[in-house]
Amino acid sequence: MGTSLRAPEHPKRYPDEVTQTVEVLLYLREIGADLLVGFVEKDRHDCELPWRRHAEEAGLQRVLVAADALVTQIAREGRFVFRKKKHGLAFRFDL
Numbered sequence: 001m002g003t004s005l006r007a008p009e010h011p012k013r014y015p016d017e018v019t020q021t022v023e024v025l026l027y028l029r030e031i032g033a034d035l036l037v038g039f040v041e042k043d044r045h046d047c048e049l050p051w052r053r054h055a056e057e058a059g060l061q062r063v064l065v066a067a068d069a070l071v072t073q074i075a076r077e078g079r080f081v082f083r084k085k086k087h088g089l090a091f092r093f094d095l
Contacts, residue, residue: 025088 014064021039028034055063072093 031087 078095081092
């Protein structure tokens with residue numbers, strides 16, 4: 001398994017990013033899954049443009065019209081449900 005950390009957009013957050021990555025790696029090793037998982041850098045191209053611009057380019061203007069009301073409704077009506085697990089928490093988002 002290999003992993004690398006790219007230079008962060010916010011250098012002050014780099015120690016936290018390293019710590020989070022190491023915690024994940026140690027947990028995977030602890031449960032014996034470190035050889036089953038590979039970390040790769042995400043394709044930044046997909047994240048560079050806001051999702052609204054992607055929707056416009058794809059001709060999905062109808063989605064944009066409904067998005068604000070839908071997101072507001074989901075945030076207002078939804079709830080996170082947490083469940084303790086042997087190693088941490090599991091969660092889901094219910095509407």
